[in-house]
Amino acid sequence: MQGICLVCGMHVSENTRSCPKCDNALDLQHDGSTITVDIAHDGERVSEALRKMQSEIDSASKGVAMRIRLVVGSGLIRDEVLLALRDLKFRGDVRDFESEPTNAGAVLVRLK
Numbered sequence: 392m393q394g395i396c397l398v399c400g401m402h403v404s405e406n407t408r409s410c411p412k413c414d415n416a417l418d419l420q421h422d423g424s425t426i427t428v429d430i431a432h433d434g435e436r437v438s439e440a441l442r443k444m445q446s447e448i449d450s451a452s453k454g455v456a457m458r459i460r461l462v463v464g465s466g467l468i469r470d471e472v473l474l475a476l477r478d479l480k481f482r483g484d485v486r487d488f489e490s491e492p493t494n495a496g497a498v499l500v501r502l503k
């Protein structure tokens with residue numbers, strides 16, 4: 392897989408952390424976009440929803456999106472997701488998260 396430096400347009404290989412041309416930190420680059428993923432409305436158990444969340448965050452972190460929006464519903468999954476995100480934030484895997492102001496059934500996670 393190949394990536395592209397969003398600052399200068401240089402093609403870079405997947406595991407390069409800073410752009411060889413302009414020296415920008417590639418891990419921190421994002422295009423301002425938000426990915427939405429529903430992890431709670433397909434009959435998932437809590438453990439399945441948490442696994443889904445983790446794999447979506449992992450793959451989104453490798454891309455250029457700034458945020459991932461997790462649709463979590465209003466039940467137990469939501470509570471567990473918020474706990475898990477607190478851990479991820481503590482470990483530095485995500486930068487921040489908050490319940491969506493206009494929709495308590497969704498959580499916005501700031502990846503970059």
Ligand SMILES: [Zn+2]
Pocket residue numbers: 396397398399400401410411412413414415
């Ligand atoms: Zn560059």
